[in-house]
Amino acid sequence: MTNPVLDGLAKAEHSAVHLEMRDAYQPSDPEFIAWQNGKRFDPASDRSTWWRPFLDVVTETTARGVVMRRARIVSEPVTDYIKYEYDVTFPNVAAGELVRWLPRRKAGDIPLPGTDLWMFDNSAVLFTYFSGIGDVVDREWRTESAVVELVRTAFERVWERATPHEEYKPV
Numbered sequence: 001m002t003n004p005v006l007d008g009l010a011k012a013e014h015s016a017v018h019l020e021m022r023d024a025y026q027p028s029d030p031e032f033i034a035w036q037n038g039k040r041f042d043p044a045s046d047r048s049t050w051w052r053p054f055l056d057v058v059t060e061t062t063a064r065g066v067v068m069r070r071a072r073i074v075s076e077p078v079t080d081y082i083k084y085e086y087d088v089t090f091p092n093v094a095a096g097e098l099v100r101w102l103p104r105r106k107a108g109d110i111p112l113p114g115t116d117l118w119m120f121d122n123s124a125v126l127f128t129y130f131s132g133i134g135d136v137v138d139r140e141w142r143t144e145s146a147v148v149e150l151v152r153t154a155f156e157r158v159w160e161r162a163t164p165h166e167e168y169k170p171v
Helices: 004-011 030-036 053-063 080-087 090-095 145-161
Strands: 015-020 067-074 098-103 117-120 124-130 136-142
Touching: 004 053, 004 117, 004 124, 015 145, 030 080, 053 067, 053 090, 067 080, 067 145, 090 098, 098 145, 117 145, 124 145
Parallel strands: 015 067, 067 098
Antiparallel strands: 015 117, 117 124, 124 136
């Protein structure tokens, strides 16, 4: 079975944006559970201790000249899951992904899509639908110009207001 995100990244020529708007995802994720139990990645340690297979994809994608941007809209104070995401984001940045954080209170007047998404080359949107606890239940590709424009505009407004990962401090 193919992964639609990996397929989108493989085909992307110019841009890939990822908008995340949940405060928790997949509570049974073994890496999240390990983090809850004290596991931390050390940026100064051997890269193999914190590198993940997805980061190879990020490196390959950005090496082709594709700009990868991820924006996270988060509630503050942040949940434990968002603390975990924050702690494990430095490898994404090291791989070439640009990441920003936007407190939800600063997003109130931005028209946003109803769910998390990826958009590739401003032409194809992959919506991801989650269960109430954060497990992926479905994905849907959309290419209608009105949908693409809604996503493009929303993402750019979020990106403009958001704080770069290196400057953001979870509250």
